Amino acid sequence: MRLRSARKGRAPSSRGKKRSRGMLSTIGLFAMAGVACFVVGKIVLSFGGNLLMLVQEARRQRQEIAVLRQETEWLKEQNALLHQEAQRLNTRSGIILEARKQGFGFPGERLLVIEPSPAQPSERR
Numbered sequence: 524m525r526l527r528s529a530r531k532g533r534a535p536s537s538r539g540k541k542r543s544r545g546m547l548s549t550i551g552l553f554a555m556a557g558v559a560c561f562v563v564g565k566i567v568l569s570f571g572g573n574l575l576m577l578v579q580e581a582r583r584q585r586q587e588i589a590v591l592r593q594e595t596e597w598l599k600e601q602n603a604l605l606h607q608e609a610q611r612l613n614t615r616s617g618i619i620l621e622a623r624k625q626g627f628g629f630p631g632e633r634l635l636v637i638e639p640s641p642a643q644p645s646e647r648r
Contacts, residue, residue: 611617628634 612621622628626634626636
């Protein structure tokens with residue numbers, strides 16, 4: 524019963540104010556929620572663009588790494604071939620063979636140098 528008497532004691536104008544406050548607070552909450560969604564969306568799009576750039580950069584770097592690995596393998600093979608040739612040239616027979624290729628010979632030897640014939644146009648194909 525006390526509750527009824529307390530409600531009866533209020534003026535009708537206070538009920539209207541309470542409703543308008545509730546309505547204004549609801550509108551304010553929706554406005555704040557909209558602003559918050561806008562800000563969060565803006566942040567996500569900002570980071571999304573940066574994330575996309577990072578993904579593209581990572582893909583480019585992976586491709587570059589693959590190319591560099593292939594080049595490294597080729598250089599290792601070339602290094603092994605050059606190492607074998609250096610070992611061959613460090614022998615007595617290797618030195619003699621290379622000297623003869625360059626036109627040198629032992630004292631008293633006669634060297635016969637044969638020039639390669641010029642290729643004819645039909646042979647070049």
